[in-house]
Amino acid sequence: MYSAAMARTKDPAIRTLLLERAAHMLRTREPITLRSLVAGTNVSTMAVYTYFGGMDGMWKALRQEGFTRLAARFTTVAESADPVRDLTALVAAYLGNALDHPDLYRVMFDASFDLEDLKAADATLEHLVQAVRRAKDAERFRAGTDPLDLAIQSWAIAHGLVSLVANGPLPPRTLDHCAPMLAALFVSVGDDPGRCRSSVEHGWKRLRLPEDR
Numbered sequence: 001m002y003s004a005a006m007a008r009t010k011d012p013a014i015r016t017l018l019l020e021r022a023a024h025m026l027r028t029r030e031p032i033t034l035r036s037l038v039a040g041t042n043v044s045t046m047a048v049y050t051y052f053g054g055m056d057g058m059w060k061a062l063r064q065e066g067f068t069r070l071a072a073r074f075t076t077v078a079e080s081a082d083p084v085r086d087l088t089a090l091v092a093a094y095l096g097n098a099l100d101h102p103d104l105y106r107v108m109f110d111a112s113f114d115l116e117d118l119k120a121a122d123a124t125l126e127h128l129v130q131a132v133r134r135a136k137d138a139e140r141f142r143a144g145t146d147p148l149d150l151a152i153q154s155w156a157i158a159h160g161l162v163s164l165v166a167n168g169p170l171p172p173r174t175l176d177h178c179a180p181m182l183a184a185l186f187v188s189v190g191d192d193p194g195r196c197r198s199s200v201e202h203g204w205k206r207l208r209l210p211e212d213r
Contacts, residue, residue, distance in 0.1 A: 010051070014051065017043065018041075023062060023065075026106070034055065059114070061116055063114070066105055068120070069101055070097045082202070083131055083137075083138055084186060084200065085199040085200075089203040089206045090131055091203070095158055099172070132147040140192075145189045150189060154185065157182060175207070
């Protein structure tokens, strides 16, 4: 059982509980107050102040948590000798994070909430930028390719598809469209079609859809 005393010891499990409950309540459009947030959790309302300094701090932490988990997921993608494979694997990691945390994923892009650390959130995109830069240096992409532009385009493909699945009406297999869309994008900036398909196929294997688990 959680208690106010435990909250004062900063148990990470309580912080996670409150954030995930708030994200779920937002998705299901339940009114969120101090009392409704902790109702049925055996956590005191004081925990909101202990962990977040109040409801305003909780809202900032809530949106930040989505990017924090995304950053942690990106760190699981080991760099290989194939930067196009790595770029695809990062996109697969992005999709996997959204599927694992659909409530938090929805809040990540809700600009009505502030962020605790905007730079840390922005830094998640840098993982893709660096992979594009490596592919460009390896002459997989044309010299004139802008790493930031291509990273954003890759992110946009992933975001558009997974938004229709994680909190939308379409089945998980909708995400199968992502790999050929990425391959077409990468070929359009200079990658060899055959080599690109192989790289994307290997990177895509990092994604496990819910029915595969």
